[in-house]
Structures are given as structure tokens and as C-alpha cells.
Amino acid sequence: SQQGEEDPQALSIQEGENATMNCSYKTSINNLQWYRQNSGRGLVHLILIRSNEREKHSGRLRVTLDTSKKSSSLLITASRAADTASYFCATDASGGSYIPTFGRGTSLIVHP
Amino acid sequence: DTGVSQDPRHKITKRGQNVTFRCDPISEHNRLYWYRQTLGQGPEFLTYFQNEAQLEKSRLLSDRFSAERPKGSFSTLEIQRTEQGDSAMYLCASSSRGGSGYTFGSGTRLTVV
Numbered sequence: 001s002q003q004g005e006e007d008p009q010a011l012s013i014q015e016g017e018n019a020t021m022n023c024s025y026k027t028s029i030n031n032l033q034w035y036r037q038n039s040g041r042g043l044v045h046l047i048l049i050r051s052n053e054r055e056k057h058s059g060r061l062r063v064t065l066d067t068s069k070k071s072s073s074l075l076i077t078a079s080r081a082a083d084t085a086s087y088f089c090a091t092d093a094s095g096g097s098y099i100p101t102f103g104r105g106t107s108l109i110v111h112p
Numbered sequence: 113d114t115g116v117s118q119d120p121r122h123k124i125t126k127r128g129q130n131v132t133f134r135c136d137p138i139s140e141h142n143r144l145y146w147y148r149q150t151l152g153q154g155p156e157f158l159t160y161f162q163n164e165a166q167l168e169k170s171r172l173l174s175d176r177f178s179a180e181r182p183k184g185s186f187s188t189l190e191i192q193r194t195e196q197g198d199s200a201m202y203l204c205a206s207s208s209r210g211g212s213g214y215t216f217g218s219g220t221r222l223t224v225v
Binding site: 035042043045048097104105 | 118153156160213
């Protein structure tokens with residue numbers, strides 16, 4: 001079953017604009033991760049945020065976590081055509097065996 | 113060690129045939145995961161090993177599926193009597209400990225014709 005759900009399902013923007021994707025989940029978590037997947041390829045780990053953290057940055061990426069709302073957002077600033085990919089959130093449920101559970105993803109297209 | 117390796121990258125098989133995929137995790141990672149991903153969906157958990165022990169299996173893992181990790185290093189996933197519904201990308205991931213982030217391989221794309 002899908003734990004996380006990303007929103008929107010698809011996002012189309014121009015190069016240089018910011019892209020924001022949201023993830024909602026259902027159960028308490030230990031951490032939440034964001035991954036990128038280029039077409040037909042494996043997933044690349046972008047960033048992990050723990051349940052006691054509220055915000056993390058990595059380069060042009062900014063992730064926020066609101067455990068009271070069971071939601072997270074991924075912001076990509078100054079997007080580039082190379083950012084075109086699908087983005088997935090995954091959660092490790094608290095008290096569980098650390099098995100990441102993925103949402104359906106957001107498909108991002110950045111037009112040059 | 114350059115990451116998680118999966119072999120083959122692509123496999124086309126006839127319905128009813130058996131197929132086996134291999135995953136070589138990052139050498140110091142003791143946790144290994146198999147996922148299945150169909151078009152437009154996120155990865156779905158199949159099974160998980162800690163060292164050589166298979167600790168959890170999804171209900172998606174029917175009797176036709178079996179996974180092994182005999183020496184706690186590489187793992188194999190076998191699908192017997194393949195069906196068209198088995199067509200998907202099979203992804204392997206590894207991690208050194210729970211909650212530390214996961215490294216994925218490039219996947220094996222299976223097409224059953």
C-alpha cells in the first residue's frame with residue numbers, strides 16, 4: 001500500500017522558476033526521504049529529514065516536514081532542464097523495521 | 113565500490129518461463145531490499161534482508177517469487193512461471209542501517225510477452 005502521496009501528480013515549469021512538490025503520509029514516521037528518478041532509471045536519494053527536524057537544505061533543495069499535519073514539501077529553486085524527472089517521497093514508519101514506503105510521485109518537466 | 117549493481121538491465125521472456133535477477137549491494141551494507149515498480153507508480157516493497165536473513169515479505173510476493181541472499185552479500189530474485197502482469201521494473205536497494213537513507217540500483221526491466 002502507498003504510505004505517501006505526492007501532490008501535484010505532474011508539474012510543468014520554465015527553467016529558472018521554483019518547483020514545489022508536496023507529500024502527505026498516514027502514520028507516524030522515523031524519517032522521510034525524497035528521491036529523484038529519471039525516466040527508466042533507478043532512484044537517486046536526494047535528502048532525508050528526521051521526524052524531529054523541521055527543515056533541511058541541500059544545494060538548491062529545501063525540504064520541510066510538518067509532523068502535526070503529516071506532510072512534507074520539496075522545493076527546488078532556480079530549476080534547470082536537467083531537473084526534469086519524477087520525484088518520490090518515502091517514509092520509514094516509526095516503530096517499524098525501516099522499510100521505506102513510497103508514494104506515486106510527482107512528474108516534473110522543466111522547459112528550457 | 114561504485115554503488116548497487118543489478119543484472120541484467122533488461123530481460124524479455126516468454127510467459128511461463130522462469131527468470132532470475134541479481135543484485136550486488138554496496139559491500140558494507142547489511143540491509144538489502146527488493147521493490148517492484150510499474151509505469152506511473154511508485155516502487156512497491158517486495159522483500160527485505162538483513163544479512164542473510166529474509167526478515168519481511170510483502171503480500172505482493174506470491175508463491176512464484178523467491179528471493180535469496182545466501183552469504184549476506186549479493187541477492188537473487190527468481191520469478192517462476194512468469195505472467196504478463198509480472199512486467200515491471202525490479203529495483204534493489206541497500207543501506208548500512210535503518211533510517212540512514214537507501215541506495216538504489218538502476219533496476220532490471222522485465223517484459224513478459
